[in-house]
Amino acid sequence: MFSFGNESGNKVFGSENISIYVDDEIIQLPEEEQQPYIDEEDRTQVPVRFVSEALGGDVSWDGEKQKIEIERDDDLLVLHIGDNNYTLNGTEMEMDTAPTITDNDRTMVPLRFVSEGLGEDVDWNSEERSVYIETTEDNPGEEPDTDNPDEDESNDTDESDIDPEEISKEKALVTAGTLNVRDGPGTDNENFDQVHEGDVFEILERHTIEEDVDYKEWIMINITGDIDAGEDGGGDEVVEGWISTDFVKIIEPKSPEEDESGEPDETDEEEDSRPFRPVDPEPDDEPDDDVAGSPDDYSGAIGELTIGANSLNVRKGPGLEYPSITQVDEGESYEIFAKSKAGNHPEYDEWIKFKLDDGSIGWSAAEYIKETNYNNNLDEVNFIEYSENSRNTEIRLGPIKRTPINDFSMDNPDRFVFDLKDISLADNIEEEIAVNSNTVNKIRTGERSEDNSSRITLDLNKKEHYTIRWENSHLVIRTFEDGPLIDTKIIIDPGHGGSDTGARGSGGLAEKEVVLDVSLMVRDMLEELGADVRMTRETDKEVSLDSRVDFATENDGDVFVSVHANAHPSSSIKGTETFYSSNRNPMDFELAQNLQDSLLNNLGTINRGVKDRNFRVIRYATMPAALVEIAFLSNADEEELLKDDGFRKKSAEGIVQGLLNYHRNNDMTSR
Structure with missing residues (x-):
C-alpha cells in the first residue's frame, strides 16, 4: 500500500460514493483510506495505493520533486503533483486534470489516465456512478490462463496424480491457469484468493445456482489443504472458498495413482532446509586427504525398490512442491539412494530417492512403493x-x-x-x-x-x-576457517523510506520500518559470513527506484535483493511471495526460488509462490535480482508477526539462508 504525504494539503473536491470494478470485481478500499471522488474536471481520482493493489503497478514517490512513478511490466508512467503533463514510456502527454494530495495527506491520481496508460480499458457508468476497468492482459478470473509456456511442456498433473486410495472424498483438480476463489458461490461474491492449474483440493460442499447462465455449479474447498502445494505453513487452519466447476476436473475415489517427487541426477544434493546455517559455497570440492574412506557397504546404492502404482510421478525432490520429471509404472524395479522422512504433506511424509534406467535420479512417495529392500538399517x-x-x-x-x-x-x-x-x-x-x-x-x-x-x-x-x-x-x-561468503558482494535494498512509507497495517505499522530493520539484520548476518554488503539505504530516507538500480550497478554487486512487506485489499490474504523478472538474467528465478524456500522454512507462512513481474528494481538490475514480500501488513495476524523482533530475525535468517543456498549452487562471484 502507498500513502504519500506533503505539506501543501490540497482540497478534496467531491465525496460521492464511487464504485470501481476491475474485471467485474468490485474493489473495496479500507474505510480509513481516502475513498475515490470526482474532481473539478469531472475525473475520478483514486488513492495511488489502488494502482499498486488493484492494477498490479509498482509505485514510487519522490517527495522533493513531488513525483510519482508507476511501473507495470514494460510501461512506466511519471506524474507530478498539480501538473497536467505526464510521460508514458518517455513520451510527453497531457491530461485535463492532475494528481493531487488531499487534506488527510493522501496522494490521488486520475484513474482513467493511469489505467489507460497501463493498457487497460476504462468505462464510466453515470447512472451507477461506477467505473469499469477491463484488463487487457490475461484475466485472473474464471477463465483459464493459457499464457504460461511451462503449462504445455508436460502433463504432470492429471487424474493419475491424485491419491483416491488414501482419501474417500471427491477431489477437484484445477484445469484453469488461474482461477478465482470467492467467499461464496457465484460471481457476485468477492474474490479473495486464486488457485492455479494442477492444484488439487478436497471438495467440502456443492452448490447449484439455477439462474446463473454462465457458471451454475460451484464447490467449496479448503484452500490451505492443496494436495499439490504441500504444507505451506498454514498449519491446521481451514480457509474455505468457492470455485466454479467449469474449470476443474472432479476426481472420484478409486485405485491409487498419485503425485510425488524427484531430483535431477545422482550428484544432485538438496540443502537441508532447516533454520539458518551457512552452506558450503563449493560443494564439489574433494578433500585432500582420504582418511578412513567409507566402507564399500555404505557407498552407492543402499537397496532396491519395486513400484506399486501405475503412472506414479517421479519428482525432482522429496516433496509435492517439486516438479515431476517423469512417471514410472507398477512392477518396475530401481536402485535406492536415499530415504527421507521430511515430507511436505501429511499424507506423503516419507519419500524414496532412486536411479532411473537413463541414469537420472528422482523421488517418489513411499506410499506407492510396493516393496523395499535395504542393505542397512537406516535408523x-x-x-x-x-x-x-x-x-x-x-x-x-x-x-x-x-x-x-x-x-x-x-x-x-x-x-x-x-x-x-x-x-x-x-x-x-x-x-x-x-x-x-x-x-x-x-x-x-x-x-x-x-x-x-x-x-x-x-x-x-x-x-x-x-x-x-x-x-x-x-x-x-x-x-x-573463513566465511562461506568471502569475496561476494551483495546488494540489499530495503523498500520505500522517508515520506514513502509503503504499506501500513491497520495497527499503524509501516512497511518502511519493518523492511529496514530486517535488512539491517540481513546485513549483519551476511557480514559475519564474509560477504561485502552494500545497502541502498541504512536510514529512514527516500530513495527513487532508478537510484536503487544505479546504486547496485555502481557497486558492481553479485546479487541484488529487495526486501518488502505486502498488502492486499482483502485483509484475509496472507503469506510469503518472491518476485523475479523473466526478461532478464536467467539466474533470477533460481535466486527467487532459493529465497522463497528458505523464508517459508523459517517463517512457516503460507506459500504464495515465486512470481514473474517486471518491477523496475529487478528488471533493470545488472546482476541476478529478486524481490521478497515477507508477509502481509494488511492482515492483522501477520501485522502482529511483523511487529515481533523474533519474527523479523527469522525473516532475516531466511533471506541469508536463501542467499547461501543460491551461492552454493551457482557461486555468486562467477557471473
Whole structure:
C-alpha cells in the first residue's frame, strides 16, 4: 500500500460514493483510506495505493520533486503533483486534470489516465456512478490462463496424480491457469484468493445456482489443504472458498495413482532446509586427504525398490512442491539412494530417492512403493569419518534416512552440536573420535532417550562457520576457517523510506520500518559470513527506484535483493511471495526460488509462490535480482508477526539462508 504525504494539503473536491470494478470485481478500499471522488474536471481520482493493489503497478514517490512513478511490466508512467503533463514510456502527454494530495495527506491520481496508460480499458457508468476497468492482459478470473509456456511442456498433473486410495472424498483438480476463489458461490461474491492449474483440493460442499447462465455449479474447498502445494505453513487452519466447476476436473475415489517427487541426477544434493546455517559455497570440492574412506557397504546404492502404482510421478525432490520429471509404472524395479522422512504433506511424509534406467535420479512417495529392500538399517548411524583440506574439515556419517536435525553452537568449550531425530548409533560407533584438524579437536557421540535422538558434538579448536547438507543417505558437516561468503558482494535494498512509507497495517505499522530493520539484520548476518554488503539505504530516507538500480550497478554487486512487506485489499490474504523478472538474467528465478524456500522454512507462512513481474528494481538490475514480500501488513495476524523482533530475525535468517543456498549452487562471484 502507498500513502504519500506533503505539506501543501490540497482540497478534496467531491465525496460521492464511487464504485470501481476491475474485471467485474468490485474493489473495496479500507474505510480509513481516502475513498475515490470526482474532481473539478469531472475525473475520478483514486488513492495511488489502488494502482499498486488493484492494477498490479509498482509505485514510487519522490517527495522533493513531488513525483510519482508507476511501473507495470514494460510501461512506466511519471506524474507530478498539480501538473497536467505526464510521460508514458518517455513520451510527453497531457491530461485535463492532475494528481493531487488531499487534506488527510493522501496522494490521488486520475484513474482513467493511469489505467489507460497501463493498457487497460476504462468505462464510466453515470447512472451507477461506477467505473469499469477491463484488463487487457490475461484475466485472473474464471477463465483459464493459457499464457504460461511451462503449462504445455508436460502433463504432470492429471487424474493419475491424485491419491483416491488414501482419501474417500471427491477431489477437484484445477484445469484453469488461474482461477478465482470467492467467499461464496457465484460471481457476485468477492474474490479473495486464486488457485492455479494442477492444484488439487478436497471438495467440502456443492452448490447449484439455477439462474446463473454462465457458471451454475460451484464447490467449496479448503484452500490451505492443496494436495499439490504441500504444507505451506498454514498449519491446521481451514480457509474455505468457492470455485466454479467449469474449470476443474472432479476426481472420484478409486485405485491409487498419485503425485510425488524427484531430483535431477545422482550428484544432485538438496540443502537441508532447516533454520539458518551457512552452506558450503563449493560443494564439489574433494578433500585432500582420504582418511578412513567409507566402507564399500555404505557407498552407492543402499537397496532396491519395486513400484506399486501405475503412472506414479517421479519428482525432482522429496516433496509435492517439486516438479515431476517423469512417471514410472507398477512392477518396475530401481536402485535406492536415499530415504527421507521430511515430507511436505501429511499424507506423503516419507519419500524414496532412486536411479532411473537413463541414469537420472528422482523421488517418489513411499506410499506407492510396493516393496523395499535395504542393505542397512537406516535408523542408525553405521559409520563416522572425517577429512581435512586447506579450507575446511569435513565430517561424514551414515547411511541414515533423512531426518529433522536440531543444530546449534555452544560455548565454554566452543562446540557445534547436531541432534538427529529418531536416529540411534550402531554398536561400532565410538564415543570419542580424535580429529585434531585446524578447526575440530574431536567428535563426541551419544544417544538421548528423552527425545529419541542421537547427538553428534564437534569440539572445536576454532569457532568459525559450519555447513550441513545431505549427499544421498549421508549427512555431511563441514567447518570453515573463513566465511562461506568471502569475496561476494551483495546488494540489499530495503523498500520505500522517508515520506514513502509503503504499506501500513491497520495497527499503524509501516512497511518502511519493518523492511529496514530486517535488512539491517540481513546485513549483519551476511557480514559475519564474509560477504561485502552494500545497502541502498541504512536510514529512514527516500530513495527513487532508478537510484536503487544505479546504486547496485555502481557497486558492481553479485546479487541484488529487495526486501518488502505486502498488502492486499482483502485483509484475509496472507503469506510469503518472491518476485523475479523473466526478461532478464536467467539466474533470477533460481535466486527467487532459493529465497522463497528458505523464508517459508523459517517463517512457516503460507506459500504464495515465486512470481514473474517486471518491477523496475529487478528488471533493470545488472546482476541476478529478486524481490521478497515477507508477509502481509494488511492482515492483522501477520501485522502482529511483523511487529515481533523474533519474527523479523527469522525473516532475516531466511533471506541469508536463501542467499547461501543460491551461492552454493551457482557461486555468486562467477557471473
